[in-house]
Amino acid sequence: MNDRKSTLELLLRYLDNDLPSDERTDVEDLLRQDGAAREIFREIAQQAVVVADVARVGGASRVEKTAKVSSGIRGRSATRQRLMLAVAAIALLAVTVSLLRRGGEPEIVTIKALNGPVEWIGSGGCVTRELVVGGTLPGGTIELLSAYSWIEFEFLDESTVTLSGQAAVTISEQKQKELHLRYGSLSANVQPQPTDCPMLVHTPSAELKVLGTQFNVDALFESTRLTVNKGRVRLKRLTDGREVDVTAKYEVTASMEGQDGLPLSTRGRAVSVWKSALRTDVVRGKWLSDHWMLGMQLKKAVASGQMSKADAVAAYKNAAAFDAEGGSVWADASPYGSLVLLSVTQLSATPVVLSATASIRIKGRLHSSDSVKFGLTTKKSAGGFGGKYSVSVEGDALRSDDNSFEIELPLNEFDEVTESGDSLIGKELSDWWCVAESSSAKFEITSVEMIE
Amino acid sequence: MSGFRSCIRSTSDMALSEQDILCVLMKSRDRIAAAAWVVVRDAQAAEDIFQNVAIKAMTKEVSFDAEGAVLSWGFITARREGIDWMRRHRNETSILDAEILMLLEKDWLSESQREDSRTKALRNCLRELPQKSAEILRLRYSKGLACGAIAERLETGRDAIYKRLSRLHQALRECVETRLADARVDV
Known part of the structure; x- marks a missing residue:
């Protein structure tokens, strides 16, 4: 391994023209005689072109783009107009590549x-x-x-x-x-x-x-x-x-x-406690009121003959009179998991500051066995993005007989996603989120608050 | 992507079609560009050279009857284009010895066709690099700065940059090998 590393360093110096002439000659002899040294040399070259390619377009895949070009050519490869086909292929190739490089848009x-x-x-x-x-x-x-x-x-x-x-x-x-x-x-x-x-x-x-x-x-x-x-x-x-x-x-x-x-x-005076209004704070997820859920249950009961329509209407009106605000936010499925995202600042100008003694209390219902990740997005008090922090909780720790859960997570248990060591204490809470890795995970959030 | 698995669909003795030639070249793009880079040591120029090779293959009166012939021609053309580029832009004396260049081409030509998965693995490995490491690689190979210039920019010693860069190349190699081994186990 050490030989390999020293050969690597030697070749890097050679490529940089940073060796005296006698050592250059030694390196050239090495490359002539030693297949392993040539392999390292080729690897440097291949890594160099891929690094440059990735940096050039932030990594747009040339191969995938070209696959489209190739299939386009195949689709049009009639026997006539072969020359035009070649020209078209070249043009497509050139366009494909130039779009991804400095020769295209700046x-x-x-x-x-x-x-x-x-x-x-x-x-x-x-x-x-x-x-x-x-x-x-x-x-x-x-x-x-x-x-x-x-x-x-x-x-x-x-x-x-x-x-x-x-x-x-x-x-x-x-x-x-x-x-x-x-x-x-x-x-x-x-x-x-x-x-x-x-x-x-x-x-x-x-x-x-x-x-x-x-x-x-x-x-x-x-x-x-x-x-x-x-x-x-x-x-x-x-x-x-x-x-x-x-x-x-x-x-x-x-x-x-x-x-x-x-x-x-x-900006209002900073506070250190907060409770989400769920219905108005939801950015990702679907707000369903308890009335809507009750309505669905009553409809099913009527359809199955367990209840008359009149009784169902009466039950609905009765419930509506008692509680006009209850409900939950159901997770949205996405290619990157099931997600609920609540904005803390959407309707309020009051900064919510994260203190060392605070905890996030979450209530909800988990309808699958998936683990979930609870997270916070923060802003710096002087302005600007402050980082994201999260904590993972196993599904088993949340499951109960009736699927409901209540969990309290002290802020000091949240880890910064980038692990840069920057603490979240003293920053402002921008949004709260909960994500399960599987997009088929089902959960609903009934309450989120920050308490001290 | 699956279209790259078998560029050559015809088994007859007929010359390869334009799309077959293009497919073969694209499949070996990183190897051909790397062969050009060895000559010019400039990633942007190497990319230009690869494009010129592809365009020449489509427009010149050359025909190929096998994938190996396309590749062999591609490497030789990339080398010649690279030398021309050096004559126009740089000092010709810094061009690698012709014997070494040909040995490298021979090695590249004899490699198994595993480049798609290697390149993909390498791209993924690059994504996982810490910011500082990615920056050093970008400065060296995308911006084309010599290690001395990078050392000045990062206010550190030139030796430290060489050591860091060699560790990075080694780490990328190990990352690629691990990913390829994992992929083989998964299969």
Whole structure:
């Protein structure tokens, strides 16, 4: 092994022209005579081209793309027009490759950090999930596919953007930087931009102009929340064109429904306890009220003849009169497991700070034997993405005769997903999530709260 | 991907079709690009050379009757293109000795057709590298910086970068072998 390592180092120095001439000659003799040394040399070369290829497009698979090219050629390989076929093949090959390299669209961002499944869709339908840290990307759409996913990327001027949780953003940089945040949350640290070419952030309900600042944006289905931590951002509500300048320490919410002013609010005083409103906080998962569940049971009872329709209606009305708020959030199936995602900040401007003595108490029902992972997404108190933390719980620890569970997880039991050693204490809670690895896992969450 | 398992579908004595030739070349893409890289030591140039080889195979009046012939021609053409590139862009004296280049080509040609799975395993291994390690590899092979320049950028010694880089190559090799062994067990 040591011989191999020293040969490796010697060959690396040789390739760098970093050896005196007598040692160069020795290396060349070695390569002539020793097949094992040549194998190491070939391996360096192959790793080099793959590293460069992966970095070039963040890892888009050339092989898969070319498979499509090849099959396209086969499909059209009629006996006539062979020359045209060859030309078409070359053109396709050239397009295929150039789309993925510097010769195609310019690469505008470098991936600085990455976790979980993330997909990049470029122009021409080029799709890859093989993104790597250090890889560069041209304009395109980045989509995070799981609650525990996030990505940090950097423009050439060192402006950085972090996308976290279930989110999708299209990036471009022609005359100016533009981000189209379709949904989800991003935080950005933007270097000073030319005054006539500010960075633009588009969401379904607002447009932001950024000249250089640190801010967070949450794009929800019908509203956009902007929190500015440093500098100034101009927000324009798309429904009426109304604009407001948001300065440091202020935030504003622009909804598609709202036609009133755009009042700025300061961030509320931090709290250390929180209870989810489930129905209004749910981002991923399906909210089902107890009434809906009762209605289903009564319908079944009527259909099977166990109950008359009149009795069923009476029972339903009676239940509705007593409890108008009860319900649960059922996990959504996804290719990356079953997931419930609750936003902590969707409707509240009050920061929820994580303290060393706090715990997360979760109630729910587990209808399968799967283990689940409970997680937290955090923000730094000074703004910006603060990391993701999670703890895994075996299915057996949650199962009971009636499938219900209640578990209390002290914050110090949560591990940082990236294991960088950065504590979650003192950070702000951004969202809470629960994921089971199997997409067929069934569970529902009836209550989530942070207690001290 | 399955289309790559058997590029050559015809068993007749007829010359290979354009799609067969392209398929053979693409299947050995990393090997041919690596052979070019050995000459030019520039990953972007090696990629350009591979593309030129593919285009030449489709446009020149050359015909092949077997996969081996395509590959042999591909390696030789990549080497010649690489030497031309060096003459145009760099110092010709730093080109590897012709005998060594031919020995390397011979080794590459004699390798079993396992490159698809090796490349895939290598890509997965690269994804698992710590950020700092990935950055060093990117600077060396994607940006084309010499180890001395990387050392300056990372404010460390040149020897340390050589050691780190050799450990990284070794770790990638071990990771690839482990993944391939696991895949064989799974099968």
